[in-house]
Amino acid sequence: MRPVSRLPVLLLLSALGACGVADFVQQGDAVDPGKDTTVETDLPVDSAAPGDTDDTDPEEEPLPPETPVPARLHRLTDPQVRATWAAVLGVPITASLPADTSLHGYTSVGGGVASVSPVELEEFETAAWQSVKAALPDRAAAEALLGFAPPEVAGVRLRAWLHDLLPVAWRRPAGADEVDALLGLYDEATGVAGSLVGARAVLAAVVLHPSTLYRVEVGEPDPADPARRRLTSRELAERLAFLLTDAPPDAALRADAERDSLHDQHVLLAHAERLLALPAARAAWSHWIVEALSLDRVALMSKDPDVFPELDDTLKEAMVEEVRRLFQQVVFEDDAAVAELLTREDTWVDAGLASLYGLPAPSEGTAHATLLRSEGRGGLLGRAGVLAVAAHDLQTSPTRRGRLVRERLLCDAVEPPPPGVVADLDALPQGGTLRDRLAGHAGKPQCASCHDKMDPLGFTMEHFDALGRWRAEEVTAVGPLPIDATGELDGVTLDGTRALGVAVSQHPDFPGCVALQVLRHALGAAEGRGQLASVARLGDDLQANAGSLQAMILAMVADEVFQATTGADAGPCDETHEGQTRSCTTACGEGTETCRDGLWVGCDAAVPGLETCDGLDQDCDGAVDEQVERACDATWGRGVQACVEGGWSSCEGPDAPTEVCNGVDDDGDLLVDEGLEIAHTDVGATLLGDCDPDLDGASAACHAAAHATCAATSCAVSGLGPVGRREALGLHTLVCVDEREASVVQTTFGVLATHHGSCTSASPHGPGCYAAIHRFCGARGEVAGWGPVAVSGEEATVVCAPKATTYQATYTQLATFVPTCDGYTQRFGADCAEAFDLWCRDAGHLSGFGPLENAADLAYVACLGVAP
Amino acid sequence: MSRSLDRRTLLRGALGGAVVSVALPPLEAMLSSSGEALATGEPIPDRFLVWFWGNGVRPDKWVPPTTGAGWTPSEELAPLASLVPYVSVVSGCEVKTATHPHHSGMAGIMTGQKYHQLGTTRDTIVSTFPRQSVDQDAADRLQGSAPFRSLEVGVTRFRGTDEGSTFQHLSHNGPNLPNPSMYDPAAVYRRLFSVPTEPQLDLVRASVLDLVHEEAGRLTRRLGVTDRQRLDQHLTSIRALEQRLGADPGVCGGLGSPPAPIPETAGKEPVAEKNEVMSELVALALACDQTRVASVQFSTCGSGVVFWQVGASDGMHVTCHTEADPQPLVHAATVFTMEQLAVFLQTLKDTPDGNGNLLDHSVVLCTSELSLGALHTNDEFPLLIAGRGNGRLKGGWHYRSYWKENASKAVLTALHGAGVTLPSWGVDEGYIDKTVGALFT
CATH class of the missing domain: 1.10.287 (Helix Hairpins)
Structure with missing residues (x-):
């Protein structure tokens, strides 16, 4: 077996950086700098096909060990649901169904992770009832089906009918209890609304049943090697039928599944060949090519309506239908090499698409035609759908078109650009063609490393505008300019889209990429490293069978990658354990978790919740209702009450009033306003005027508010803070200071600036003024100070603290009190005010403030009140 | 107390011709006689809403020039000028979980956690939310007797992606468990009001x-x-x-008729018209107490919506990347988007509710998945908290963070504003246990 060339989508790229961020989201892209590396040569295109040099590729890595894809639940896709319901109900399903989710390019992959959200459930339910009504429109229809007669006969008939019907719907035999449940539903519904509704109800339950809507994969041990798991015969039948025909297994396939004979490769392959020959297979695989080329987005794309007025839903559908028909011709009618999709010039056009291609309109409907050689479209890459979906709304995008070829046809991943890259086309030189402008944006190697993989491919498609119309010239700011459609793939120059198609069709990475795209879709899961060897093998199969996609599909069905799976196990979590589960615990109990991407995740044990006051142990710590509190009104003010065994305790408020500054003996010790030299005082947020501690606790407004609030009392001359907040009560805490601890001093910024030059009336607060005030007060022999607490022009009022004690603290220490006062997040401000207060109280003082001075981790602090 | 107001008339009056024709019952059918509780005896419920738009803003033109009370509208917030008393701005914050364009901001602001990547096999990442989104956090607490746990609507149409649910859906119940937005107004109407x-x-x-x-x-x-x-x-x-x-079916069930389809002419998406209808439907859903939690996805993260209304001929996302500084088109599109937000908020404000209006009793978290679209930046994150949260929020405040605080702080603030007093929100870098105190009354 030939070693595979570059690992498909080798995903392990180490791009150094990139541009064109927008190319990596769905709806736009930056047409970004790319170095034009076209080499002018006269080599004919055919000789430009890269040789098969893989065997000597020095960078070749061994493929990782093969591992099966984990078993999982697959929600059926839209066509699969319709086919299944139609098989059950015997009528075409026209109701609207929930939209599929496309993931990694495919709705089949989306189905591997999808659930059913509330809105989607409602859509399914509505669709189910609409469909069963269509199937059983009236009593006559129901009677024809069930033969309503005496109820006991109806029951027997119904049971027989379900016996035939349920295996079609559920792809497995129904249990007797399941049939009983449906019969019970029939009786109940008939009793409520009559037998017609009863019969409809049974059908609705059948089609809404999870066994209908999901394909369940669990797997079984492989008898030949019980350490390995494989899909069961039934699971294989489902995977095969839905993959090949987007429909449930038919009677013949079900019969072999029930005989458990699908592990016989000959039996399995015979079914595969049979199904692949059905018309349904053509429809199903036509959808594969649509998704493989991102053409599912054609219906969603928008173009500038003033420039492209012809784009409507009919034209969009014609663009996609053309590709489907080309695919059916090459892959099914001719069973030719799949690479011919890239070179064949057959088309199927309606009037709108014929006009776009410059072809005569068919007399009616859609007709076969051959593309104009003069336009140089060639195969798939020159088709309007491909060209338009990978362009912008107004202009083309060599980047996006090149990226589509790179990723979807060569499976060569292009790294997304890092955040912070500007892709500013308007800043490029104006006046040239788009190509000129992109080339003029050279000089960014980090961009070129990725754009060189995309733009030179896209340049070959520049003869087609954003809708895919041929153009001889590009309309630019300086008028029409001729198009240069030369580009390059792997160092070989190409001229035009047809040449690009030929080169890609002969590219050594193309077969492996087709295999990858098919396998991803077939498994309904993004491939992991463990499947890369399978991809390589299937790519070789494709080549070995003259490029026949049908042959490769059959080879895949027979391959272990299609039949093996993994199940539950315990142990380490690396790529070989992807999808496995093991037990896990939380504080609340035991559950299981899954190995995903190298991590054990999704532990389903009950999650500890927020403890609430209800007698239950939500946080699973063994204690009930612990530390659950709420604010309340107590006799002497706002208090807190705790939860005790589901009920609230009495309100713990300020049980005895303490002395506050009000000229009254609050605490009943016959002394008035005693001991209030330095008093922590709670004030409501509204008392703080313009001060918003959250906004900036060190603002002039807060200094002024603290000063004014405290000075308005009879027991203090000034104050500082707020030094904290009692969140639950909505209160801020100030420290009010009386004349024994504080001197209110009038000065000017001129004077302060002599102590620290950055303290000016234009910048009246912050570390500069803190230092200036500290030095100013020190010069007065008063140790330290804070402020300014009032500012009027050049006048400043500061407060000196004659009895303060200063210390050299560090932000490291301060952060232990309030984490954000770490010298990095905050050096001064509301959080630091609280931290300085707490630091001093921890040191035995009553309060404190700072920083008086600060440098690096050092912060000088002034503490108030005598230390013990 | 006489409350024989015709609410339908009020809505029409406010919007200059309502497009939804739901005949609302007189208020007394829904309210106790005091107007301070529902007829069921429940207090006027708290509502939590998310209004999301994709591709961010131009922060230099978005952040209001003044802080504190009664902020002065910036150029891009000018459409909200008349709503300032109901809207607080939180600026200067950063989504801390940023590592990948769009994905990290979207998951970060909606879940407070890094996105959950699906597979490692492809060029650009595919991701989903790591946990349920903030609207569902609120729904856990707020649903009460409302029949719908939450309502999700979208305005501008989705343009396709296979980059995972992070890129397509706003509301999630968990990884890969999105609550898809409804884009058809008639379907929304039927879901909520048909009997x-x-x-x-x-x-x-x-x-x-x-x-x-x-x-x-x-x-x-x-x-x-x-x-x-x-x-x-x-x-x-x-x-x-x-x-x-x-x-x-509730007091509003079976009255009126679904809104008429809004035609799209010449490929030009009727964004403003759709926004108006969806805004009304959300307001009606809340006023009729069909739900207490809703999200409006005005545009998806990284949206390619074409704002032809301001002269754009290409998708918004690509315009963010390619337009030269100072990006007049991006700026105009952002102003247009804020105009649509203003319509939504004004509709809530014009809808009577109890003894006030819906905006009195709601909290609306308004945000995007990044700040400056051109650079995919996650600092200076656009965050508005509208509504008064049943009196918990004062509105009209601009809180500016000077040290790039965690954007989760605004989200937890919005939750607390709606009475959803979770002790913390977010995980790891996105974790926060603090709120913006200045926004509360």
């Missing part, structure tokens, strides 16, 4: 769902953890519908 024509049939429908629920429950026992979570969601969805069947 059964055959009540007996609803009993049968409920029986069908009950059977299906039981069968799905059986299946879960065979599955692994992730698949079990998916099926659990399916079960939850079944129960939600089942419980509504046969229930009282």
Whole structure:
């Protein structure tokens, strides 16, 4: 077996950086700098096909060990649901169904992770009832089906009918209890609304049943090697039928599944060949090519309506239908090499698409035609759908078109650009063609490393505008300019889209990429490293069978990658354990978790919740209702009450009033306003005027508010803070200071600036003024100070603290009190005010403030009140 | 107290011709005589809403020039000028979970956690939310007796992606468990306000769902953890519908008729018209107490919506990347987007609710998935908290963070504003246990 060339989508790229961020989201892209590396040569295109040099590729890595894809639940896709319901109900399903989710390019992959959200459930339910009504429109229809007669006969008939019907719907035999449940539903519904509704109800339950809507994969041990798991015969039948025909297994396939004979490769392959020959297979695989080329987005794309007025839903559908028909011709009618999709010039056009291609309109409907050689479209890459979906709304995008070829046809991943890259086309030189402008944006190697993989491919498609119309010239700011459609793939120059198609069709990475795209879709899961060897093998199969996609599909069905799976196990979590589960615990109990991407995740044990006051142990710590509190009104003010065994305790408020500054003996010790030299005082947020501690606790407004609030009392001359907040009560805490601890001093910024030059009336607060005030007060022999607490022009009022004690603290220490006062997040401000207060109280003082001075981790602090 | 107001007239008056024709019942049908509680005796409920738009803003033109009370509107917030008393701005914050354009901001602001990447096999990442989104955090607490746990609507149409649910959906119940937005106003109307024509049939429908629920429950026992979570969601969805069947359709049920389709002419998406209808439908859903939690996805993250209204001829996302500084088109599109937000908020404000209006009793978190679209930046994150949260929020405040605080702080503030007093929100870098105190009364 030939070693595979570059690992498909080798995903392990180490791009150094990139541009064109927008190319990596769905709806736009930056047409970004790319170095034009076209080499002018006269080599004919055919000789430009890269040789098969893989065997000597020095960078070749061994493929990782093969591992099966984990078993999982697959929600059926839209066509699969319709086919299944139609098989059950015997009528075409026209109701609207929930939209599929496309993931990694495919709705089949989306189905591997999808659930059913509330809105989607409602859509399914509505669709189910609409469909069963269509199937059983009236009593006559129901009677024809069930033969309503005496109820006991109806029951027997119904049971027989379900016996035939349920295996079609559920792809497995129904249990007797399941049939009983449906019969019970029939009786109940008939009793409520009559037998017609009863019969409809049974059908609705059948089609809404999870066994209908999901394909369940669990797997079984492989008898030949019980350490390995494989899909069961039934699971294989489902995977095969839905993959090949987007429909449930038919009677013949079900019969072999029930005989458990699908592990016989000959039996399995015979079914595969049979199904692949059905018309349904053509429809199903036509959808594969649509998704493989991102053409599912054609219906969603928008173009500038003033420039492209012809784009409507009919034209969009014609663009996609053309590709489907080309695919059916090459892959099914001719069973030719799949690479011919890239070179064949057959088309199927309606009037709108014929006009776009410059072809005569068919007399009616859609007709076969051959593309104009003069336009140089060639195969798939020159088709309007491909060209338009990978362009912008107004202009083309060599980047996006090149990226589509790179990723979807060569499976060569292009790294997304890092955040912070500007892709500013308007800043490029104006006046040239788009190509000129992109080339003029050279000089960014980090961009070129990725754009060189995309733009030179896209340049070959520049003869087609954003809708895919041929153009001889590009309309630019300086008028029409001729198009240069030369580009390059792997160092070989190409001229035009047809040449690009030929080169890609002969590219050594193309077969492996087709295999990858098919396998991803077939498994309904993004491939992991463990499947890369399978991809390589299937790519070789494709080549070995003259490029026949049908042959490769059959080879895949027979391959272990299609039949093996993994199940539950315990142990380490690396790529070989992807999808496995093991037990896990939380504080609340035991559950299981899954190995995903190298991590054990999704532990389903009950999650500890927020403890609430209800007698239950939500946080699973063994204690009930612990530390659950709420604010309340107590006799002497706002208090807190705790939860005790589901009920609230009495309100713990300020049980005895303490002395506050009000000229009254609050605490009943016959002394008035005693001991209030330095008093922590709670004030409501509204008392703080313009001060918003959250906004900036060190603002002039807060200094002024603290000063004014405290000075308005009879027991203090000034104050500082707020030094904290009692969140639950909505209160801020100030420290009010009386004349024994504080001197209110009038000065000017001129004077302060002599102590620290950055303290000016234009910048009246912050570390500069803190230092200036500290030095100013020190010069007065008063140790330290804070402020300014009032500012009027050049006048400043500061407060000196004659009895303060200063210390050299560090932000490291301060952060232990309030984490954000770490010298990095905050050096001064509301959080630091609280931290300085707490630091001093921890040191035995009553309060404190700072920083008086600060440098690096050092912060000088002034503490108030005598230390013990 | 006389409350024979014709609410329909009020709505029409406010909007200069309402497009939704739901005849609302007089207020006394819904309210206790004091107007301070629902007729059921429940207090006027708290509502939590998210209004999301993609591709961010131009921060230099978005952040208001003044802080504190009564902020002065910036150029891009000018459309909200008349709503300032109801809207607070939180600026200068940063989504701390940033590592990948769009994905990290979207998951970060909606879940407070890094996105959950699906597979490592492709060029550009595919991701989903790591946990349920903030609207569902609120719904856990707020649903009460409302029949719908939450409502999700979208305005500008989705343009396709396979980059995972992070890119497509705003509301999530968990990884890969999105609550898709509804884009068809008539469908939203039918979902919320239609009543059964055959009540007996609803009993049968409920029986069908009950059977299906039981069968799905059986299946879960065979599955692994992730698949079990998916099926659990399916079960939850079944129960939600089942419980509504046969229930009282509510005071607003069966009145009026669905809004007429809005034609799209010449490929130009009728964004403003759609926004107006969706805004009204959300307001009606809240006023009728059909739900207490809603999200409006005005445009998806990284949206390619074409704002032809301001002269754009290409998608918004690509315009963010390619337009030269100072990006007049991006700026105009952002102003247009804020105009649509203003319509939404004004509709809530014009809808009477209890003794005030809906905006008095709601909190609306308004945000995007990044700040400056051109650079995919996650600092200077656009965050508005509208509504007064039943008196908890004062509105009209601009809180500016000077040290790039965690954007989760604004989200937790919005939750607390709506009475959802979670002790913390977010995980790891996104974790926060602090709120913006200045926004509270």
